[in-house]
Amino acid sequence: MTETDSNAYDVVVLGAGPVGEIVAERTRAAGLSTAVVESELVGGECSYWACMPSKALLRPVIARADARKVPGLSQAVQGPLDTAAVLAHRDDKTSHWQDDGQVDWLDGIGADLYRGQGRISAPRTVTVTGPDGAAHTLTARHAVAVATGSRALLPDLPGLDAVRPWTSREATSAKAAPGRLIVVGGGVVATEMATAWQALGSQVTLLVRGKGLLNRMEPFAGELVQEALTEAGADVRTGTSVKSVTRENGTVVAITDTGDRIEADEILFATGRAPRTDDIGLDTVGLEPGSWLPVDDSLRVEGFDWLYGVGDVNHRALLTHQGKYQARIAGAAIAARAAGDSLTEAGPWGAHAATADHHAVPQVVFADPEAAAVGLSLAEAEQAGHRVRAVDVEFTSVAGAGLYADGYRGRARMIVDLEDEILRGVTFVGPGVGELIHSATVAVAGQVPIGRLWHAVPSYPTVSEVWLRLLEAYRG
Template identity: 75%
Template structure:
């Protein structure tokens, strides 16, 4: 073992979240090391957000073009799937992370490649690919930003059928004739959308009663309807009891009787933290556990350990993890400089308040789904006195101009005591670009009376905002 190298901050994980912690620490003048066992840029850059959207954008563009007069007759043929895969390969930099590693060097962070493990308070060891070990010491903080991985259920036979997980689904380069998707969340819906468009016969088996269960019920209903119309089979309330492979065929036994056969099976039923091999046991924490944090992202019960992104289980979204990283970086710098931390001050510079009140998410299906803040059910469960206001997206003339047979719905959830939005949801083509305005309204707690003065341009889909406000006022 070589000599210990001291830094102010040591970051485990060089995905977007870890990169942002390192960036904020360096901007505050703190020396920073960052440790990565795989590719700099993390799952988001190579296996999740970026490749999945590179795959989905051609699918959605074709679907929307097929609903535009003067164009639809020219886009009736199949997708050029190999061109889509080449597009994905471009956006994942051919699985090379040199550019992102150079960015870290450019901000002044030191990159250590290998498996980082906590070896006691403020100490980290890095085991390099060649077996060499380097010990690091953190004067101020260690930040765990190691993300999450697909959690495969304890399903009899699953370990014998070579199942796809979220990584496989975004990196496979052969289109299976039949794809069985187990799950009904975001990954399941997006990948069902993509692979069905690539030519697979897709069957979805969903244990629950609908798709996208964390969103407003109408979101899952509209996505399921569209998937069925596109040719996929969507079976809700259907659990799998076991799976088996015989040659090229996977067979799933369904609870209550019956089987489903496919060439490949994608299991998208949840996530688990990547904390099983980072030395948590050396500081009295359970290996493989989620890390509970306060609103500064400081791990509870510690004064030096931070956890940002998926590992703290607050909001498993890249953009939300980056937000937490900015908050944590500011808090680490403030504590290092002896500046008071306002950890109980909502919306303060050291407080990740949006994790509780204003988490935005877009699901890139056809139709798209965008949501921020609380659903009606979540708001009611928190004891808020709320009202949901619904409008069809076609109440805005811009929706009809955007595409023929435009279908979608919008909802805003209003806190009646404060007269502010606590949640908003949109379903329809192109609604992802509506979401930030809703996020500003929710995070900014903009009074509804003031929102009346935010005039949407005519004729755009965003006029649905005016229809929602009119419906609230008139009823």
């Protein structure tokens, strides 16, 4: 029988991705003893299979696309990308799937790392089964924070396992570009991976069940990205579902709902995410295994005074930057409660409330062109009951855009609340607009009045002059 050792901490964190790391860092900074449990690599999905590798793949794709629109430079970048060099750069950015540096960082902040599968075995108690079978029981005086993230959700298609489909993990870690790639989905992962692999040498067929791409953004965002993908050579089919998939002599064969037969070397399903909460012992405290965790604005799970759900697991915003924001909130809340301090004095904009989750979540889609948005779309604002006006501007009216690239194509929209004269949402689509979105995030999160924005003068000639054009269009 394996002997179980027991250790007591102030805080136990399940998951050592970027969210769990920040919870640990914040609680350690407050003087609390903290243990972190990780079943895979310290650094999590973002470091090895999501943000870092995907953007390493996409950066040369976007840089070449931009350079091809600059006179005097365009002729120098007409050849194909060096796919092997791009993949090698990707490998460097993932530390070759080794987590030594991340482990050193955890050690540097004074958090104890336990490798293995962690399961809640009783209130305030986590049992860790290590790779060698050794067991550790960790008790938490103040909090257990679940930061185990999410995983790719595959559709219920007969025989899919035998096809060995790609998920986001395989798409970002592949060692070579497949000759032909089917991408199923129309969201961020599907769009970004279609963009990357089409440019890296694959013939991409993108199958989208809905009417278009990026359906959580303003409609024009998906339309412009779809146009660019088609121009790049991808076959984009909307209103199309996959009914069956098989692998015949190494070739993937997908049959659509219209009866089309599509052959490829690989197939990527980017059709949603599910919480990684199915094997962490939720049932021992009365919660449903595999469920999303409902939380309040301090990230404490509803009905508990010791359990927190931070990042993807609470389904508020499946974005690394938003999860890290929540981690800062959760860390501050845990520390304040441990010290017996009040969490209500600072109100909704205090350090203990994830207020931005409700109305100021930013996101960038690193396609060609980039799409970036924060806050509510026009449809969402109207559905929420706000009396709003959408103000649209084409980037052709912005001098800086014309200098950025010949034939710059893009569009901007701001959603103005007509009663409060503040912004409810902003969307940009165009080359380089990812660098514009933080200014919009400040305006939306800070509820900056339109009258004040008029005095925030954009530098000339930059792409950010689009702000002036938006304000001019609103004022008439």
